[in-house]
Amino acid sequence: MAEIKPGIEGIREIVVTEEVTAAALGSGLLPVYGTPSLVALMEETCHLSVGDYLEEGTGTVGISMEIKHVSATPIGMKVKCHSELIQVEGRKLTFNVEAYDEKELIGTACHERFIIDNEKFMTKVSAKA
Numbered sequence: 346m347a348e349i350k351p352g353i354e355g356i357r358e359i360v361v362t363e364e365v366t367a368a369a370l371g372s373g374l375l376p377v378y379g380t381p382s383l384v385a386l387m388e389e390t391c392h393l394s395v396g397d398y399l400e401e402g403t404g405t406v407g408i409s410m411e412i413k414h415v416s417a418t419p420i421g422m423k424v425k426c427h428s429e430l431i432q433v434e435g436r437k438l439t440f441n442v443e444a445y446d447e448k449e450l451i452g453t454a455c456h457e458r459f460i461i462d463n464e465k466f467m468t469k470v471s472a473k474a
Contacts, residue, residue: 347398349438349460353430355394357386361420361446378418383452384410387442390426391456395438405438405458406466412454418446428456436460 359365365382367373372381392405399405418424424446432439442454 349395349398349430349433351430351432353394353398355390355428356425357390357393358423358425359386361418361422361424363420366420375417376420378422378424378446378451380412380414383414383424383444384412384454386424386426387412387428387444387452387454387456388458390428391430391438391440391442391458394428394440395430395458399460402463403460404463404466405460407456408437408459409457410454411456412452414452416446416449416451418451422446422448424451 361378363369365379366376367379368376370379370381372379388407395405424444426444428440428442430438431441436459438458440456442456443450444452
């Protein structure tokens with residue numbers, strides 16, 4: 346298994362549907378790509394980018410995201426997300442993320458994820474119930 350180090354990149358692409366609009370998600374009233382959906386796409390792009398580098402039984406969880414959603418995207422248009430791992434500090438991973446629709450930049454983010462032991466994490470979460 347390769348070492349997790351800066352430079353790892355990820356790419357994901359989606360088509361905006363009614364289900365991922367601000368109106369459908371309750372984050373606004375308009376039928377445009379919703380910010381919660383953009384956040385989810387950015388997180389997915391980052392976590393999938395490092396998945397093949399993780400040890401068996403480990404995963405990553407998002408711990409912070411500073412995002413700017415700078416342009417609206419209509420239903421039917423493609424959105425492409427690109428992430429780059431820029432820093433590794435122990436188990437903390439920091440990514441730069443950009444998303445574009447077919448016309449322009451629609452969002453940027455700095456996203457941090459933490460490498461966790463899946464079983465230990467779920468044991469701790471289950472103890473809250």
